[in-house]
Amino acid sequence: KAGVTQTPRYLIKTRGQQVTLSCSPISGHRSVSWYQQTPGQGLQFLFEYFSETQRNKGNFPGRFSGRQFSNSRSEMNVSTLELGDSALYLCATRGDPNSGANVLTFGAGSRLTVL
């Protein structure tokens, strides 16, 4: 079955702009999580969505937001971009977390550069 698909793979924005990233999960996976990866901070949890509801949120400012659609696809949005938002944004999906599914499958990531 197809893997986790993230688009776009690469993008360049300038400070103050906003960006939207997309993630399509593996068929049957209903939970989508987002992580930010930077050389300095490593991998940090942003948020998780399941059944179109945000289940949990990491320690990021309100400029970072997300949503999930009825087909389980998810988008994350970053508004008022700052230089420090430059990172690889990884999407990870899993089955029903309420059933104990805790193995994540990651996409290849969207690399955002803010100039």
Place this chain on the structure above:
Amino acid sequence: GDSVTQMEGPVTLSEEAFLTINCTYTATGYPSLFWYVQYPGEGLQLLLKATKADDKGSNKGFEATYRKETTSFHLEKGSVQVSDSAVYFCALSTSGGGADGLTFGKGTHLIIQP
């Protein structure tokens, strides 16, 4: 809060050498433990996992044993190959079916020389 500590490297070894990447953790409750691997330009792939004390996860010649008494989950491989060059992440999850994300270590960059 939960945390994972691992050597960051880079760790440079010759082909066929023995590999150990140390990982220790701090967590409330009884976490599940994971090793993920990231090849250049790619996302993370699950390498192995263990869900309870004394479990041994294994895959592709890699092994790690969940040691509750030392809160460790060290990754080992008897004979590494050039193709094993990648970044390796130790991670934990205390949620099981709960809502929390994975907590990752900073990653260990492994370089295998022919």
